[in-house]
Amino acid sequence: MDIIGPVIVSGITTGALYALATLGLSLVWGSLGMLNMAHGTLLTLGGYAAFTAASQLGWPVPLAVLAAAAVGGFIGALIFVLVAYPLSRRSPETFETTIMIATFGVALTLENTVLRLYGGQPLGQPLSVGGAISLGGFVLPWQDLVIIVSAIALMAATALFLTRTKAGRAIRATAQNPDAAKLMGVPVARVYLQVLILSGMLAGVCGVLVSSITQLSPSLGADPMLKAFIMCVVAGLGNLPGAIITSFALAIVEALVQFLAGARWGFPALLAIVILVLIRRPGGLFGRVEVRRL
Amino acid sequence: MKRQDFAHLLIGLVVLAAAIALPFYVDSRYVIGQVTLGLFYAIVASQWNLLFGFSGVFSLAQMALFGFGGYATAMLCFYFGINVWAAMPLAAVATVLFSLVIGAACLRLSGAYTALLTLAVAQVMYLLIVTDTDCFVMVGTQCRQLTGGAVGFARFGDLGTRAMFKAKFLVADYALVVILFAATMLFTWAIVRGPIGLAFRALRDNPGCAMARGISRFQMQLLVFGLSAFFTGLAGGLYAAHFNAIGPGVLSFSQLFFIIAMVVVGGIGRLWGPLVGAIVLVAADEAMREIGEFRSLGLGIIIAAVMVLMPNGLIGLCESIFDRLRRLRTRSPAIATEISGDTPA
Numbered sequence: 001m002d003i004i005g006p007v008i009v010s011g012i013t014t015g016a017l018y019a020l021a022t023l024g025l026s027l028v029w030g031s032l033g034m035l036n037m038a039h040g041t042l043l044t045l046g047g048y049a050a051f052t053a054a055s056q057l058g059w060p061v062p063l064a065v066l067a068a069a070a071v072g073g074f075i076g077a078l079i080f081v082l083v084a085y086p087l088s089r090r091s092p093e094t095f096e097t098t099i100m101i102a103t104f105g106v107a108l109t110l111e112n113t114v115l116r117l118y119g120g121q122p123l124g125q126p127l128s129v130g131g132a133i134s135l136g137g138f139v140l141p142w143q144d145l146v147i148i149v150s151a152i153a154l155m156a157a158t159a160l161f162l163t164r165t166k167a168g169r170a171i172r173a174t175a176q177n178p179d180a181a182k183l184m185g186v187p188v189a190r191v192y193l194q195v196l197i198l199s200g201m202l203a204g205v206c207g208v209l210v211s212s213i214t215q216l217s218p219s220l221g222a223d224p225m226l227k228a229f230i231m232c233v234v235a236g237l238g239n240l241p242g243a244i245i246t247s248f249a250l251a252i253v254e255a256l257v258q259f260l261a262g263a264r265w266g267f268p269a270l271l272a273i274v275i276l277v278l279i280r281r282p283g284g285l286f287g288r289v290e291v292r293r294l
Numbered sequence: 295m296k297r298q299d300f301a302h303l304l305i306g307l308v309v310l311a312a313a314i315a316l317p318f319y320v321d322s323r324y325v326i327g328q329v330t331l332g333l334f335y336a337i338v339a340s341q342w343n344l345l346f347g348f349s350g351v352f353s354l355a356q357m358a359l360f361g362f363g364g365y366a367t368a369m370l371c372f373y374f375g376i377n378v379w380a381a382m383p384l385a386a387v388a389t390v391l392f393s394l395v396i397g398a399a400c401l402r403l404s405g406a407y408t409a410l411l412t413l414a415v416a417q418v419m420y421l422l423i424v425t426d427t428d429c430f431v432m433v434g435t436q437c438r439q440l441t442g443g444a445v446g447f448a449r450f451g452d453l454g455t456r457a458m459f460k461a462k463f464l465v466a467d468y469a470l471v472v473i474l475f476a477a478t479m480l481f482t483w484a485i486v487r488g489p490i491g492l493a494f495r496a497l498r499d500n501p502g503c504a505m506a507r508g509i510s511r512f513q514m515q516l517l518v519f520g521l522s523a524f525f526t527g528l529a530g531g532l533y534a535a536h537f538n539a540i541g542p543g544v545l546s547f548s549q550l551f552f553i554i555a556m557v558v559v560g561g562i563g564r565l566w567g568p569l570v571g572a573i574v575l576v577a578a579d580e581a582m583r584e585i586g587e588f589r590s591l592g593l594g595i596i597i598a599a600v601m602v603l604m605p606n607g608l609i610g611l612c613e614s615i616f617d618r619l620r621r622l623r624t625r626s627p628a629i630a631t632e633i634s635g636d637t638p639a
Contacts (some may be wrong), residue, residue, distance in 0.1 A: 035406045086602050097352050098404050098601055101558055104551050105597030112591035120442065222547070229410045262423040268418045275399045278634055282402055 005138045007259050013144040013213070015251030016151035020206040022235075022243040024156060024199035029232065030240070031175035031195045034084055034099045038075075039108040039203055040225030042113075045210035046072045046204025047125060047220055049112055057127040064127060068204040076200020079106055080193050111250045115218045122215035128209060144156065147157060154205060155244060158198070162240075171195055226268065229252075234274045236284025290292035300620045302483060305566055317465045323326045326464050330536070332576035333471045337478045337529040339556040339568035341522040344482050347563035348381040348491065348499030349518040354398055354408040359415035359523045361529025363389045365423075368447035373431075378451045382531035389527025390520050397519035401512060404501070417449075420545040448542025453535050467536050475530055482566060485521060494518055508629040550589060555597045561607030570608050 021043065028036050036042075047069035053064035082104050088095050132141040162168035173181040174191045182188050204220075210224055231250055235242035250270055258266040276283060302514040307530070319325060342356045369378045399410040417562035424442045430440040453464040483493050493514050496504035505511055543549070550574065560571025575596070582592045604611050 006396070035410070083602055084596055090602075091605050094605070097346070097409070098605055099407065100352075100409060101551075101554055102598050102601035104602065105555075105594045105599075108385075108548065108551065108594030109591055109595075109598065140535060167436060199333050211342070226414060230414055233407055233410050253554070264422065269419050271411075274414070278403060278407075278411070 002142070003259065006241075007255050009138065009140055009144055011252035012248065013147050013253035013257065015248035016148045017180070017206060017210055017224060018227055018231055019244045019247035020151045020154060020202060020209070021224045022231045022247050023158060023240060024202040025225075025228050026085040026204070026232050026235075026240050026243045027118075027195055027202075028199045031171055032084065033096060033194055034088075035096075035103075035229075036079070036196075036199070037100050037239075038079060038110065038246075039199070040221030040223075041107040041110040042072045042200050042203035043207035043210060043221030043224060044073055044114055044218060045075055045110065046207030047164060047216050048118060048207075049204065050127055050208040051125060051216055053160055062128055065205060067209045069201040070204070071294060072200035072202070072204025072207070073197040075110070076196040076203070079103065080196040081198075082193070084196070084254055085189065091241060111218050112156050118218070120218060122217045125208070125211040125216055128212040143213055143250070148214065150205070150209060150256075158202065161198075167191075167194060227267070230270060230274050234277050236286045238284045239284065242284070242286030296511070299487065306479060307481075309566075309569065310472075310476060310481070313475075320384050320399050323464055326468050326498060328576060329581065330464070330468045332572050333468075333475050334529055334533050334536075335553060335556060336572035337471075337475055337577070338526055339553050339560075339572055340478055341480055341526045342553055343484065343557045343562065343564075345518055345522045347557060347567065348486055348498065349494035349515065350464075350501075351401065351515050351518060352405060353400070353412045354434040354550060354554075355393075355400075355412035355416045356522075356553060358396075358412075358419050358545055359389050359393055359526045360530040361540070361542075361544045361575060362383060363527030364393050364449070364534035364544060365530075366451050366527070367470070367531035367534045367535065368442070369539045371444030371450040372447055376603075378453055378535045378596040381451075382528060382535065386524050386528040389530065390523045394520050397516045400413050401515045403512075404614045407476075416545060416550070420542055423542045423545070436529070442541070444541060444542060446543075446625060447534075451535075452538050471515070471532065475528060478529070479565075479569075481525060485518075486565065490517070500630065506635065546591075551597065553594065553598075557607075558597065559600050559607055561609030562605075564607065564609040567607055567609050574608065 025036060025039050028034055049071040050068040052063045053059040053067040054061065059067065060071060083106060084099060087099055087102060091098060129142040129146060132139050170186045171192050171194065173186055174188050178188050207221060211220055231247045232243055235246040251275065253268055254266040257269040316329065320326060338360050345351045363385050366388045367378065367381045370381035370384060371378055374616050396412065396415055398565065400408050400415065403411065426439040426441045426443045427438060429437040430591055431438050453467065455463040459466045493509050497509060497511055497514055501511055502600055556571030556575050557568050559574055560567030560569065
C-alpha cells in the first residue's frame with residue numbers, strides 16, 4: 001500500500017500539468033475552431049524564457065514566470081496575426097485542416113530556433129524547489145505541491161476571467177456563435193487575438209511548470225501537447241470543464257498503468273481508452289452532439 | 295473529362311520520359327540516390343493526397359503505414375528468411391490489413407479528431423519501437439529486440455541488384471522505384487476518375503449531401519484508407535530493401551510533415567501536386583544543405599508560408615494564372631491587346 005501514495009501524487013501532478021496544457025488548447029479550439037499544433041512549442045518557449053530570465057539575467061522568480069507568460073502570449077499573438085487570421089480570411093471552409101499544417105510549420109520553425117539558440121543538450125530549470133513534506137504517510141514533494149497549486153490557481157483565474165469579465169463574456173459569445181457576436185458589436189477578430197494571447201500565456205507558464213519536474217529541451221512541449229490533444233478529444237473538443245476533469249482522471253490512470261506495467265505502456269493505454277470511449281461516444285465524454293443544418 | 299484525361303496522360307508520358315532519360319545524362323551517384331529518395335517521398339505523398347486531397351480524410355498516419363510496410367518486409371526477411379521480393383507484396387497486404395484496423399478505430403470521427411487519433415497511433419508505434427529493450431533473439435553476442443528497438447533492422451537481404459548490375463546497381467534500384475511510382479500514379483488516377491473517386495470527392499466536398507444520397511461515409515473512407523495503404527506499404531518495403539535498413543526514424547514527426555509539406559507545396563487535391571512538391575522540396579532541401587543547420591528551420595517557414603500565401607500550392611497558382619490569361623483572351627480582343635500592350639516586353 002506504500003506505493004499507492006506516490007502513484008496518486010504523481011498522477012495528480014501530471015494531471016494538473018495536462019489540465020493546464022489542455023485548457024489553452026481547448027480555449028483556442030472552442031472559440032476559433034483551430035487546433036494549434038504549435039501549442040507544445042509555446043510550452044517549450046515559456047520554459048526557456050524563464051530559464052533565461054532567472055539564470056542568465058538573474059531576475060527574481062515572479063518576474064521570470066511573468067517573462068515566460070509574456071513570451072508565450074507574444075508568440076500566440078504572432079501566430080494569430082501572421083498565420084491564423086490570413087488563413088481564416090482566405091479559405092474559411094478548409095481552415096480546420098490548413099491551420100493544423102500551417103501551425104505545424106510554425107512549430108518546426110520555433111523548435112529549431114530554440115535548438116539553434118540554446119543547443120540540444122538538456123538544461124536544468126532553475127525555478128524548482130527541493131524537499132518534500134510528509135503528510136500521514138504520504139510523501140509530497142514541494143515541487144509537486146507548487147505545480148498543483150499554481151495550476152489550480154491559473155485555472156480558477158481563467159474561469160473567473162471567462163465568466164466575470166466583459167472580455168471573457170465576449171470570448172464566450174464568439175465561441176458560441178461568431179456571426180451573432182459580430183452582429184452584437186463584438187469585435188470578433190480582436191477576441192480571437194485575445195484568446196490566442198491568453199492561451200499562449202497559459203502555455204508559457206505551463207512550460208515553466210513542466211520543465212521544473214523534468215528538464216529543458218527543445219522538444220519539451222511535444223509530449224504534453226500530444227497528451228493534451230488526446231484529452232481534449234476524449235472530453236469533447238472545446239469543452240473546458242470536461243477537459244480538466246478528463247486530464248486528471250487520465251493522468252491518474254496513466255500513472256497507475258506506468259507503475260503496474262512499465263513506463264512505456266502508459267501512453268498506449270491512454271490511447272486505447274480514448275478509442276474505446278470514442279467508439280461509444282463519438283462526441284467525447286462531455287461533448288454535445290451538434291445538430292447541424294445542411 | 296476527356297480533355298483532362300488526355301492532359302494527365304501527356305504529363306505522365308513526359309514525366310516518364312524525363313525519368314528514363316535522367317540516368318543517361320546524370321552520372322553522379324549522389325544525384326541518382328537523392329532522386330530515388332525523392333520518388334519514395336512522392337509515392338507516399340501521392341497516397342496521402344489521395345486520402346486527404348481527394349477524399350478529405352485528414353490522416354496523420356501515412357508515415358506510420360510506410361514504416362509498417364518497411365518493418366514488415368524487414369521482419370519477414372529477418373525472422374523467416376523469406377526472399378525480399380516475396381516479402382514486399384506480403385508486407386503491402388499486411389499494411390492494408392493494419393490500416394483497416396487503424397481506420398476502424400479512427401475513422402468514425404472526422405476532421406481534426408481523425409487527425410489527432412491517427413497522429414497518436416503513429417506516435418504510440420514510434421514510442422513502442424524505440425523503448426523496446428527486451429531481448430527477443432540473440433544474434434551472435436548481440437541482443438536483438440522483436441521490433442529492432444532504437445536501431446532498427448539492417449542487412450536482412452537485398453534486391454539482388456548489387457550482384458546483377460555491380461557498380462550500376464543504384465540505377466537499377468532507381469528504375470524499380472520509377473516503375474513503382476508509375477504504377478502508383480496509374481492506380482491513383484484510375485481511382486480518382488472512376489465512380490469510387492466521385493464518391494470520395496462527394497464526401498470531401500459535402501459530406502452531408504453525399505450521405506443523404508446513400509454513400510456510407512465510414513465505409514467509403516475506410517475503403518480509401520485501405521486503398522492508399524497498399525502502395526504506401528509497398529513503397530515502405532522497397533525503401534527498406536533499397537537501403538537494406540529500416541529504423542524508427544521514418545516514423546518521426548518531421549518525416550511525416552515533410553510528406554505533408556510536399557502535397558501542400560505542390561497542390562492539395564491535384565494529381566501531380568505531390569510530384570511537383572517532392573521535386574521542389576527535395577531541391578530546396580539540397581540547396582539548404584549549404585547552410586546546414588538551418589534546414590528544418592527553413593522547412594518550417596516554407597510550410598507555414600505556402601499554407602498562408604498560396605493554399606492551392608504551385609499547381610493551383612499555375613491554374614489561376616492560366617485562368618486569368620484565358621479570361622483575358624476571351625474578352626474583347628481590343629481590351630486584351632490594350633492590356634498586353636501595357637506590359638513591358
